[in-house]
Amino acid sequence: MTTEETARTGAEPQAEQEHDVFAQLCPSREMFAELADKWSLLILMSLSACGPQRFSELQRGVGGVSRKMLTQSLRNLERSGLVLRTVFPETPPRVVYDLRPLGRELAELVAPLGHWTERRARQMLAAREEFDAAHPEGSR
Amino acid sequence: MTTEETARTGAEPQAEQEHDVFAQLCPSREMFAELADKWSLLILMSLSACGPQRFSELQRGVGGVSRKMLTQSLRNLERSGLVLRTVFPETPPRVVYDLRPLGRELAELVAPLGHWTERRARQMLAAREEFDAAHPEGSR
């Protein structure tokens, strides 16, 4: 029996506060909800694929991200111990972001997800067209 | 050179429309943005871990999801060919959701992400407290 099944079936009454992403109020769910978003995952993937990067490099790397969301997401990742922020006291200032061991672990799980999406995008788009054709609109 | 590096450096001028999740307007980015959300990932994980499930089972399984978001996310997954929706014409009606091969592929990449989060949640929470302690509030 897997972890989630144990937790979800409640088969372990004395379970000493197991972490369960499926449980609404579990801390791990909170963490999952924060990581499972577009920008955070793309940032992790970018740092993993291209190594340490400056703020502006990241913004160019992750297409379409605004300074605001980039700052916000980076701050979250830094706060959770996934990303290291290093300031070089120069003028103009230079700030470099890099993965910490925890973040590198996660990034290595996330990268395959990105590659999979790139490989299967065409197939999913085809499925969509087929679906949309079969469900003109106001059906169901 | 990896796919994303090729695409992002523009080193392949004649690149025949490679898919790149980092590119804002690439179809694969659109797909990625749709999949990379809390509810979709949790649904995939639930279907992967517990097998085919009815609507209400899924709602109980994925803690905190509303009928609306569950319907919406399931519809997206179905539309993209990841999930199969089967209606049994009974009374009361019974609808079962299951992974299609495409969805099963993805789910197997997503599951480790969930498990990792459960394993590392405590560590990330600790990092947060430390961060918050070091940055009382209006610093920086």
Place this chain on the structure above:
DNA sequence: CAGCATCCTGTCCGATACTG
């Protein structure tokens, strides 16, 4: 350059009521 503060718009998403 690397942000923060502000404003503003779109959308997310829950609550509620209704249908087959």
Place this chain on the structure above:
DNA sequence: CAGTATCGGACAGGATGCTG
């Protein structure tokens, strides 16, 4: 049971201007 429809508040997130 498994949805759909509608409303409304909260918040995500882009644009802009300013600072160290």
